[in-house]
Amino acid sequence: MSDCIFCAIASRDIHGRIVHETEHSLAFLDVNPLAPGHTLVVPKDHYARLDDMPDEISADLFGAVDELVPRVEDAVDADASNVGINNGPAAGQEVEHVHVHIVPRFEDDGGSP
Ligand code: 5GP
Ligand code: ZN
Numbered sequence: 001m002s003d004c005i006f007c008a009i010a011s012r013d014i015h016g017r018i019v020h021e022t023e024h025s026l027a028f029l030d031v032n033p034l035a036p037g038h039t040l041v042v043p044k045d046h047y048a049r050l051d052d053m054p055d056e057i058s059a060d061l062f063g064a065v066d067e068l069v070p071r072v073e074d075a076v077d078a079d080a081s082n083v084g085i086n087n088g089p090a091a092g093q094e095v096e097h098v099h100v101h102i103v104p105r106f107e108d109d110g111g112s113p
Helices: 005-010 055-076
Strands: 018-021 025-029 039-043 080-084 100-105
Touching: 005 025, 005 039, 018 055, 025 055, 039 055, 055 080, 055 100
Parallel strands: none
Antiparallel strands: 018 025, 025 039, 039 100, 080 100
């Protein structure tokens, strides 16, 4: 989709710090991280909301998330992580291309992101 920043990263039209790729999904570092290692996992094709994604794409995306969570935590020596989706503008979704946040958390980091 034109004018979508995550489509532009997925098509390599703009630079993203890509950390993982599957057939249908891409993971890259958040440009404005809430914590070191804050990673976004997106479908390569444009879907605005969770229920817009076909099952195959959804399975690929969440499979990638499942695989990445421990790897992201290990990479930054985190104790845990917040894994979440803002699904729709009223829920805080600013980029209207489905993305899963993986935000590493640390015992002493002081609470909710
Ligand atoms: P949302 O509020 O839509 O759930 O989160 C959007 C996220 O995308 C934010 O954490 C923001 O920092 C990140 N973001 C916005 N533009 C870019 C970009 O151009 N590149 C990367 N890597 N992340 C972006
Ligand atoms: Zn898009």
